[in-house]
Amino acid sequence: MRAPDRTVVALVMAFVVLVAAGFFLPSWAVSLLVVSLARGIVALGLMVQFRSGLVSFGQALFFAVGGYAVGLIALKLRVTDVILLPLVGVAAATLLGVALGFLMRRYREIFFAMLSLGFSMLFYGLLVKTETLGSTDGFNVPTPTVFGLRLSVLATRTLLYDLTVASAVGVALGVHWYLGTILGRLDTALRDNEVRVEYLGYAPARVIHVQYVLGAALAGGAGALTALAVGHIDPSMAYWTTSGELVFVTILSGTGSVIAPFLGSLVFGLIQTFALQYAPSIWQMILGVALLAIILYFPGGLWSALERSRVRA
Amino acid sequence: MTGPPVLEVRRLTKLFDQVVAARDIDVSIATEEIVSIIGANGAGKTTFVNLVTGYAHPSAGSIRFRGQELVGLRPRDITRLGVCRSFQVPQVFSTMSVLDNLLIAYGLADSGRRAGLHPLASRDRVAACEGLLRVYRIEAYRDRPAAVVPQGVRKLLDIAMATAREATLLFLDEPTSGIATEEKFAVMDIVMAALAQRKATVVFIEHDIDIVERYGTRVVAFHEGRILADGPAAGVLGDSRVREHVTGRRRA
Numbered sequence: 001m002r003a004p005d006r007t008v009v010a011l012v013m014a015f016v017v018l019v020a021a022g023f024f025l026p027s028w029a030v031s032l033l034v035v036s037l038a039r040g041i042v043a044l045g046l047m048v049q050f051r052s053g054l055v056s057f058g059q060a061l062f063f064a065v066g067g068y069a070v071g072l073i074a075l076k077l078r079v080t081d082v083i084l085l086p087l088v089g090v091a092a093a094t095l096l097g098v099a100l101g102f103l104m105r106r107y108r109e110i111f112f113a114m115l116s117l118g119f120s121m122l123f124y125g126l127l128v129k130t131e132t133l134g135s136t137d138g139f140n141v142p143t144p145t146v147f148g149l150r151l152s153v154l155a156t157r158t159l160l161y162d163l164t165v166a167s168a169v170g171v172a173l174g175v176h177w178y179l180g181t182i183l184g185r186l187d188t189a190l191r192d193n194e195v196r197v198e199y200l201g202y203a204p205a206r207v208i209h210v211q212y213v214l215g216a217a218l219a220g221g222a223g224a225l226t227a228l229a230v231g232h233i234d235p236s237m238a239y240w241t242t243s244g245e246l247v248f249v250t251i252l253s254g255t256g257s258v259i260a261p262f263l264g265s266l267v268f269g270l271i272q273t274f275a276l277q278y279a280p281s282i283w284q285m286i287l288g289v290a291l292l293a294i295i296l297y298f299p300g301g302l303w304s305a306l307e308r309s310r311v312r313a
Numbered sequence: 314m315t316g317p318p319v320l321e322v323r324r325l326t327k328l329f330d331q332v333v334a335a336r337d338i339d340v341s342i343a344t345e346e347i348v349s350i351i352g353a354n355g356a357g358k359t360t361f362v363n364l365v366t367g368y369a370h371p372s373a374g375s376i377r378f379r380g381q382e383l384v385g386l387r388p389r390d391i392t393r394l395g396v397c398r399s400f401q402v403p404q405v406f407s408t409m410s411v412l413d414n415l416l417i418a419y420g421l422a423d424s425g426r427r428a429g430l431h432p433l434a435s436r437d438r439v440a441a442c443e444g445l446l447r448v449y450r451i452e453a454y455r456d457r458p459a460a461v462v463p464q465g466v467r468k469l470l471d472i473a474m475a476t477a478r479e480a481t482l483l484f485l486d487e488p489t490s491g492i493a494t495e496e497k498f499a500v501m502d503i504v505m506a507a508l509a510q511r512k513a514t515v516v517f518i519e520h521d522i523d524i525v526e527r528y529g530t531r532v533v534a535f536h537e538g539r540i541l542a543d544g545p546a547a548g549v550l551g552d553s554r555v556r557e558h559v560t561g562r563r564r565a
């Protein structure tokens with residue numbers, strides 16, 4: 001009999017607790033959790049690439065593609081199903097990820113980062129110039145429906161929250177499994193020594209392509225959920241500061257566990273919310289100091305800080 | 314020769330601009346032969362291994378492994394066919410544990426191209442790799458990151474990883490370089506015992522003539538990109554041109 005996997009147990013417990021908490025939490029907390037979990041899903045994809053030593057500085061591209069795919073399908077084709085729409089976001093981002101991946105897999109380090117940034121800014125420019133998509137203002141996303149039914153505002157919000165919690169836990173479990181497979185374990189191997197991977201009979205570029213598509217799919221799904229929850233999309237979703245925030249969260253979180261990006265994203269969301277409220281003029285400075293402290297004292301991110309305290313306990 | 318040729322190299326030539334790294338190399342290696350390559354620095358030993366394993370591309374010539382042409386294939390294709398190598402400077406995953414290094418090597422050897430989605434640390438694979446760590450006598454370093462273990466352990470790990478595939482042809486690039494003189498024989502004994510179990514054909518590059526005499530049944534001497542002599546160890550090591558250009562011992 002094998003001991004139950006602690007990460008799996010923690011995730012299942014988190015799912016139960018979060019869904020139950022959804023009935024009691026004030027609306028600002030529900031919004032914060034939805035946005036944070038969605039951002040955590042994107043950071044999870046970045047974490048996988050980060051383990052190979054790759055930083056995509058343009059992950060907002062797929063985040064925005066997921067959001068705009070949902071917005072367009074909902075607006076133009078009148079598809080508003082709450083289950084179908086996120087899948088559309090995932091599909092759109094995945095297709096783009098597969099295509100761009102053929103180019104990205106040939107680059108490493110700063111070139112990989114800058115190329116991904118370039119693609120995201122290209123998309124941003126495209127959105128800003130397209131007047132039918134509202135240019136810089138973007139447009140409102142229709143309220144999602146369930147089996148063709150339109151629910152109350154409160155019920156819709158709870159539903160989107162539960163859907164986001166379920167998605168976050170689901171993808172965390174999926175990525176946790178992936179990281180234990182042969183392909184998944186090649187991430188660190190690739191960072192350490194690509195030549196050896198090649199001489200063991202596997203194509204390093206294939207690993208990078210798989211990771212890139214995985215990251216794209218996760219970001220697309222998260223973008224779709226965010227678009228539905230916020231009810232509005234605009235080009236800032238694709239802007240480089242959005243990508244920067246996502247990289248920020250990934251570094252803040254650390255790569256030790258699939259739970260880390262969600263914790264990191266939540267901490268980021270909390271700092272952002274409260275700093276904005278109490279110190280609106282210096283909230284970015286507070287974020288900067290927080291990241292600086294993490295890098296100086298816990299170079300492995302928040303997760304390594306948690307692990308260290310657990311060892312001590 | 315003890316069997317049909319595993320490797321047949323014909324008129325292999327490699328030019329780097331004006332420098333001749335390999336010139337008209339003809340050599341064939343039979344199943345389960347243990348061949349030692351000797352030569353001074355720059356004689357073309359590593360270039361030869363790089364050409365056969367696809368790291369460098371020849372200017373001319375052919376390399377056939379069990380009748381299949383290797384020229385034009387990538388290192389990973391050649392590895393999958395069963396031609397594997399270890400490196401003069403060990404190529405390991407430095408931040409991963411010794412066991413994880415071996416698990417990755419065996420995982421990739423087992424799974425083939427499309428089946429990377431099996432769990433890496435399956436109970437069978439962990440047991441098999443732990444057994445190998447004992448064969449190579451590095452089990453004490455099982456959970457240490459490869460970056461911090463002694464050089465000799467890293468060399469052995471590199472060789473163990475290279476033999477993950479049912480390697481029918483294995484190249485060892487200076488297996489005892491960087492190892493203290495008094496430990497060289499012990500290391501080679503471990504390697505040769507492990508390889509005998511795998512029934513591998515072995516080609517190893519070596520500078521230490523004592524090692525060559527003890528372990529190589531056949532010796533190929535390189536000089537300036539050409540094969541100077543090829544045959545049983547005693548004959549080649551006694552050859553006057555080999556003595557002059559390679560081993561450096563003057564005729565008595």
